[in-house]
Amino acid sequence: DAGVIQSPRHEVTEMGQEVTLRCKPISGHDYLFWYRQTMMRGLELLIYFNNNVPIDDSGMPEDRFSAKMPNASFSTLKIQPSEPRDSAVYFCASSPDRVMGYTFGSGTRLTVV
Amino acid sequence: DQQVKQNSPSLSVQEGRISILNCDYTNSMFDYFLWYKKYPAEGPTFLISISSIKDKNEDGRFTVFLNKSAKHLSLHIVPSQPGDSAVYFCAARPYSGGGADGLTFGKGTHLIIQP
Numbered sequence: 001d002a003g004v005i006q007s008p009r010h011e012v013t014e015m016g017q018e019v020t021l022r023c024k025p026i027s028g029h030d031y032l033f034w035y036r037q038t039m040m041r042g043l044e045l046l047i048y049f050n051n052n053v054p055i056d057d058s059g060m061p062e063d064r065f066s067a068k069m070p071n072a073s074f075s076t077l078k079i080q081p082s083e084p085r086d087s088a089v090y091f092c093a094s095s096p097d098r099v100m101g102y103t104f105g106s107g108t109r110l111t112v113v
Numbered sequence: 114d115q116q117v118k119q120n121s122p123s124l125s126v127q128e129g130r131i132s133i134l135n136c137d138y139t140n141s142m143f144d145y146f147l148w149y150k151k152y153p154a155e156g157p158t159f160l161i162s163i164s165s166i167k168d169k170n171e172d173g174r175f176t177v178f179l180n181k182s183a184k185h186l187s188l189h190i191v192p193s194q195p196g197d198s199a200v201y202f203c204a205a206r207p208y209s210g211g212g213a214d215g216l217t218f219g220k221g222t223h224l225i226i227q228p
Contacts, residue, residue: 004156033215042220043157043202056215091156101147102216104156 004105006092012111018080021108024073025094033102034067034077035091043091049075082112116140117205119219127227132190134222136203139184143205147216148177148188151200160201161188190224198226 005024013019025032033048047057052069060067064083069075079086089109093102118137126132134148144165149157163170163177163186170177176189190197200223204216 031214035218043218045215045217048215050214059215093156101149101159101162104149104158106154106156 004092004094004103006090006105006108008108009106010109010111012113013082015083015112016081017112018078019082019086019110019112021077021090021092021110023075023077023092023105025075025092026096026103027073029094029096029103031095031097031102032069032075033093033095034075035093035104037089037091037107046077079110082110084112087111114139115219116143117203117217117219119201119203119222121222122220123223123225125225125227126193128195129192132188132193132197132224132226134188134190134201134203134224136186136188136219137184138186138205140205140207140217141184142207143217145206146177146179146186147204147206148175149202149204149218151202151221157202193224193226195226195228198224200224 007022030051034046035043037043046059047067048055049069065079067077089107091104091107093104095102116139147162148160150160151157161172161175161177163179168179174190179186200221202221203219206216
C-alpha cells in the first residue's frame with residue numbers, strides 16, 4: 001500500500017495565479033479530508049468527503065477555495081486566485097470510517113509570492 | 114476559539130526518562146481522542162487513541178490518560194527514546210450521534226529527547 005499520495009510536494013506561485021493540489025487516498029478508504037497547517041492556526045480542517053460527496057466545507061476560508069472528488073481515487077483542492085496568506089502546508093488524509101485514525105499524506109508546501 | 118489546546122509548544126526530556134505531553138479541550142461534545150506524531154517534511158502519523166468510555170489506554174511505551182471531568186488528556190512515553198523526538202498533536206472528535214466527522218487538532222508540542 002503506497003499510502004496517501006499528494007502532489008506536488010512543493011509549489012511556488014505568484015499571487016493571482018490558480019493553484020491545484022492533488023490527492024490520491026488509500027484504496028477502500030471512504031473518507032477524505034483536506035487540512036491546512038500554518039504556524040498561527042495549526043492544523044485546520046478545510047473540507048471532508050464521504051464516498052466522494054462533500055459533507056462539511058465550513059472550514060474552507062473563502063470562495064477562492066474549492067475542492068472536488070470526481071471519483072474514489074482522486075481529489076483536488078483549488079485556489080483561484082491565490083494570495084500570499086494562502087501560503088501553508090496542505091495535507092490530505094483518508095480513513096476507512098469515522099472511528100479509525102486518519103492516514104495523512106506527506107503534504108504540499110505552498111508558497112505564494 | 115481553540116477547542117483543543119496544547120499549552121506547551123516544546124518539551125525537552127532526557128533519554129530514558131518519562132515524557133508527559135498534555136492536552137486540554139473545551140468542547141464537551143468530544144468523545145474520542147487521538148494523538149499523532151509528526152516528523153519534519155512528513156504528514157502526521159496516528160499513534161494512539163482513547164474513547165470517552167475509558168480513562169486509560171496503553172500501547173507499548175505509550176499510554177494515554179483521559180480525565181473527562183477536567184477535560185484533560187495526557188500522553189506518557191516511557192522510556193523516552195531519541196526517535197521519539199517529533200511534534201505531537203492532540204486531536205478530538207465529537208460525539209458520534211452528531212457533529213462533523215473531522216478531527217479538531219491542537220497546535221502541537223515539539224518533544225526533544227536529549228541524549
